[in-house]
Amino acid sequence: MTKYILKRIFYLFVTLFIIASLTFFLMKLLPGTPFSNQNRMSPDQLKIVKAQYGLDQSVFVQYIRYMGGLLQGNLGTSFQFNNEPVTALIGQRLAPSMQIGAQAMIVGTIGGILLGAVAAIRKNTWADTLATFVSILGLSIPSFVLAVLLQFYLAYKWRIFPVALWDNFQSSILPTLALAAMPLGSVARFMRTEMVDVMSSDYIELAKSKGNSSWGVVVKHALRNSLIPVVTIIGPMAVSVMTGSMVVENIFSIPGIGEQFVKSITTNDYPTIMGLTIFYSFLLIIVYLIVDILYGLIDPRIRLGNGGKE
């Protein structure tokens, strides 16, 4: 197990190195410079500005510098946002994104578990059909479509929530709902399949025949055993929440990382794009790693290392 974890961590760094290099060279290929709009700058001034950002060096020197900076946790300086270091930018904007993301994951997971469990226990009834319908809707409707519709009805038409604002908990409800739909759908589907499987297994029959209440059987035996595989979909869920957050934050004008990412793309702000790309990748890879290790710990049947599959 330790060997497996060490191997995974090694891979993590290899992947991050590749991503960082790739992003760097891709950014260098980009057409246009962040200074192309400043026509009024004289060649001398342009030279000074370029020297300030180290853009007068050769690409290779810039690459070495950038990678060296990365090792020290320095992601460079933003071209557009008041010369702020990218790490500081991320730091300022991390909290709202994390809050919405975490809320969406919690709401989605708990809602999905309940929905899936109800569907499995009341299999082939109207409750099952309804739950399946809700989960397929959650899975299929893109989060930005849902966000726009929620904003129109709940915020604009019925004025239950603020349209776009970021100050208190109330303003985080709509973005959370929009982001939670996808995790909710996938957890519910997964949970239903697992639970139907578990409900027909021998130990559930035994627990029932011993005279346990059906409620007790469900909570004590069925639910617990169905929960294990749900851990595996946390990774993909995190990805979808992050994807969603980019547009959802834009729709609701939330000062988060996703909104920042989209903004920096449209303004050719290379250091910020690079920094955020590396940051996002890092987060996702860590999530995947934790999920894999967790799964190995929870379910001893899964053999880690050596592929584990064949």
Added chain:
Amino acid sequence: MEQIPQIPKEKFKLVHDENNKDQEKIGTPSLTYMQDVRRRLFKNKVAVVCLTLLTIIVAISILAPIVAPHNPNAQQVTMSNLPPKLGNLNIPGMNGYQNMGGKMVDAYKQAEAPKGTFYILGTDYLGRDLLSRIIYGTRLSLVVAVLATLVDLIIGVPYGLVSGWKGGKTDTFMQRIVEIVSSVPNLIVVILMMIVLKPGLTSIVIAIAITGWVTMARLVRAQTFQLKEQEYVLAARTLGESSTKIATKHLIPNLSSTIIIQTMFTIPNAIFFEAFLSFIGIGIPAPNASLGTLLSDGQKAFRFLPYQMWAPAIILSIIMIATNLLGDGLRDAFDPQSSEN
């Protein structure tokens, strides 16, 4: 030696001759695997409905130049932001009336539209017909989906086949590549590629292609591993059949269910990515319509002109739901065990 008593032939007689014949008869025609799959698929009502819906949508988008009532990019500024109107039928919400300061006003009269002009889904801020734009946008989404699927088939399937068939060092090496590609979040790759390439259809497909094939390659590899241990493959090998022939004759037909099912999940993914990229503004460039750009435009004006947002949102959702449900139906049809537990 004891004499075996001879039994005369006449003593042998079939009992219930007629009945036996019936018992031995095979009542239903024997089905091939594909026929069986088709039968199970068509028994699934949800899948049939989705298939019909998708067929209609595909047909409309193929016939877009004929079906679309207007040119999707033709601007007519005098006719901007007209609400939906369906002929002279007086259906609320479809009669060309618009709420202006609390009063319902005939927007077509105000815009001085010639008699008989109507836009079924209204027009956008440049006076372009929304229905035509949606038809063309859907067409574009489907083109992206088809191209992404092709990439999946052209890169993913052979990659998985080779990796699984060769095994050993080749497999290890190829799997390391897969591991690295799949550990990079595909959204990030897609966004990076879109920044570097010029926005447009080709770039979207390239961007999706770079990451899209990985899942397919993995599934195909895992299945190939199982298949290559089968007796019929061993027999083909013993008879000196070449690897390519074994792949095309024995492996691919047996992999078809995996491939078809995975394809059904590639399609909604590709459509989602296109809409997503266009929505954040790095997808399909300006004059052309895509469901993502339509949604993004609609969202900006949704306070006053909600119909501009509704129509693309509904179409996009229908396509996503239908492909997902059809994918489920196909999986159940190919592998009935998966749904019977």
